[in-house]
Amino acid sequence: MASINLIASASYVLHSIKASSKSSDHLKDGFPLGNKNLFRMNAPGNLRKLTIANVANEVPVASQPSFGKEALGDQNHVAWTSVRQHRWHGELVVEGETPHWLNGSYLRNGPGLWHVGDHNFGHLFDGYAMVVKLQFENGRIIAGHRQIESEAYKAAMKHNKLIYREFSEVPKADNFPSYIGELAGLFSGASLTDNANTGVFKLGDGRVICLTETQKGSIIIDPTTLETLGKFEYTDSIGGQLQSAHPIVTDTEFLTVLPDLINSRYLVVRMERGSNERKVIGRVECQGGPKPGWVHSFAVTEHYIVVPEMPLRYSVKNILKAELGPLYAFEWHPESKGFVHVMCKASGKIVASVEVPLYMTFHFINAYEETDEDGRVVAVIADCCEHYGDTTILEKLRLQNLRSFAGQDVLPDARIGRFTIPLDGSPYGKLETALDPNEHGRGIDICNINPAFLGKRYRFAYACGAQRPCNFPNALTKVDLVEKKAKNWHEDGVVPSDPFFIARPGATEEDDGVVISMISEKNGGGYALLLDGSTFEEIARAKFPYGLPYGFHGCWIPKK
Numbered sequence: 001m002a003s004i005n006l007i008a009s010a011s012y013v014l015h016s017i018k019a020s021s022k023s024s025d026h027l028k029d030g031f032p033l034g035n036k037n038l039f040r041m042n043a044p045g046n047l048r049k050l051t052i053a054n055v056a057n058e059v060p061v062a063s064q065p066s067f068g069k070e071a072l073g074d075q076n077h078v079a080w081t082s083v084r085q086h087r088w089h090g091e092l093v094v095e096g097e098t099p100h101w102l103n104g105s106y107l108r109n110g111p112g113l114w115h116v117g118d119h120n121f122g123h124l125f126d127g128y129a130m131v132v133k134l135q136f137e138n139g140r141i142i143a144g145h146r147q148i149e150s151e152a153y154k155a156a157m158k159h160n161k162l163i164y165r166e167f168s169e170v171p172k173a174d175n176f177p178s179y180i181g182e183l184a185g186l187f188s189g190a191s192l193t194d195n196a197n198t199g200v201f202k203l204g205d206g207r208v209i210c211l212t213e214t215q216k217g218s219i220i221i222d223p224t225t226l227e228t229l230g231k232f233e234y235t236d237s238i239g240g241q242l243q244s245a246h247p248i249v250t251d252t253e254f255l256t257v258l259p260d261l262i263n264s265r266y267l268v269v270r271m272e273r274g275s276n277e278r279k280v281i282g283r284v285e286c287q288g289g290p291k292p293g294w295v296h297s298f299a300v301t302e303h304y305i306v307v308p309e310m311p312l313r314y315s316v317k318n319i320l321k322a323e324l325g326p327l328y329a330f331e332w333h334p335e336s337k338g339f340v341h342v343m344c345k346a347s348g349k350i351v352a353s354v355e356v357p358l359y360m361t362f363h364f365i366n367a368y369e370e371t372d373e374d375g376r377v378v379a380v381i382a383d384c385c386e387h388y389g390d391t392t393i394l395e396k397l398r399l400q401n402l403r404s405f406a407g408q409d410v411l412p413d414a415r416i417g418r419f420t421i422p423l424d425g426s427p428y429g430k431l432e433t434a435l436d437p438n439e440h441g442r443g444i445d446i447c448n449i450n451p452a453f454l455g456k457r458y459r460f461a462y463a464c465g466a467q468r469p470c471n472f473p474n475a476l477t478k479v480d481l482v483e484k485k486a487k488n489w490h491e492d493g494v495v496p497s498d499p500f501f502i503a504r505p506g507a508t509e510e511d512d513g514v515v516i517s518m519i520s521e522k523n524g525g526g527y528a529l530l531l532d533g534s535t536f537e538e539i540a541r542a543k544f545p546y547g548l549p550y551g552f553h554g555c556w557i558p559k560k
């Protein structure tokens, strides 16, 4: 309790400091990453700063990264509050024990800053990218965060206003010529953001890349310092502006899907380890129209690529508007129907294109091949976090809604949707609920699996779930797709993110490993949480000296 009170009062101090700071502090206040501060929870729970000897530039507790401009109301959970500073780095004190085999860094990408100048952004997906790092070394945890210096972020900091189009935000044109300039920029892609705030991936050759859904929003960072190293330049001539935010990255390749709004199709491309050149594997022609569906993610099996075609479709009309519509760059077209396509990885040929019930998903979980008794593949099974063909979740993720409806039961229901796509030429596929959604509180998203089971029959998935009443997933869940059961982790007022599974070296069981998640607390604090992958019990936590904003997706970089 003492620690909670102390953090609450520290939050109060930080609040006041924030109120007097300018938004440009975000770049000016940055301090050297080499500046190490050790924060220790003094028994029984006092937050005390220890400074490692011989390190200059101590940072007082009150100037630690914390609340941003929007944190003016009591209800503003730290999960939806900008970090105040561009970067931070320090050691965390661990309660419990981190396994000694866990050596490497967990990086998590997501929004870190939701305002520029006096303007507060509208949507969770708008925030300027920030990578948080947890470096595990022989039981110790060194943590840090840093803003990604995209062109969009740097321009916003320089001009103190929005310059590029974000997910729900369109820069205000000062005059007619600049409006025309912005429109022209839309066709060339010049006015679209490169704010790579969605995922972070370690490529086979060791480069670490942050991504958003514009191709130019592919940014290389240094996984140690988190410094932005520059754009990832694709050297091919494939063109287009957009990409899936979730490539499938293995040690040998990078597979992704590029929606092509001009020809109403998707390109499936592969980039080999060490290369910057993507090669087209094949094309999927859209079955419905008028434009391709949103393809935030897709799935693979051992031999196939599963390409979704959702009725939530890109809308050129919306993209061209000075004010985006209620579904932003998209429109819901139930009449255009929903489809799932299966492409052979080796030949690029489409082996199935089936109509399925209307669906709405951001995140595919995994896929695998179903065989008959002779070993012939008869169907592809693909699982996703499915929102019952309802786009309301997009509205619920507006920051104003996240901030105003805490504790109210307004999170739309979600389930694990299981597609069965027959490979016998039938025109229809199935979409079923994989387990009773009450097992995970009728909320599920941001799913991870043991990466050794990518594309294979699998049993366990780790995701954000719900403990109702809630307006956002506020629990972690381990789903057993065989037993059709879930185990849940929850504490009052938490917003957990991206439960990420890391297998124990030498493990033979699918769930033998740990799950890492970063937790934002209602009292303004935040901590890294480690759960046992098998029992789903807590094994360690390490408190940050400041509250963590919510983040989307992470990756693991094992120590060399």
Ligand SMILES: CC1=C(/C=C/C(C)=C/C=C/C(C)=C/C=C/C=C(C)/C=C/C=O)C(C)(C)CCC1
Pocket (backbone or CB within 6 Å): 125, 165, 166, 167, 192, 193, 198, 212, 213, 214, 245, 296, 329, 362, 393, 444, 445, 446, 464, 465, 473, 552
């Ligand atoms: C769609 C366009 C763009 C931007 C797309 C972006 C930034 C998409 C990001 C989507 C994310 C982060 C989805 C995450 C969903 C998370 C959920 C439901 C969480 C649940 C919690 O557990 C532009 C790049 C602006 C270009 C125009 C088109």
Ligand SMILES: [Fe+2]
Pocket (backbone or CB within 6 Å): 198, 245, 246, 296, 297, 362, 363, 552, 553
């Ligand atoms: Fe995502």
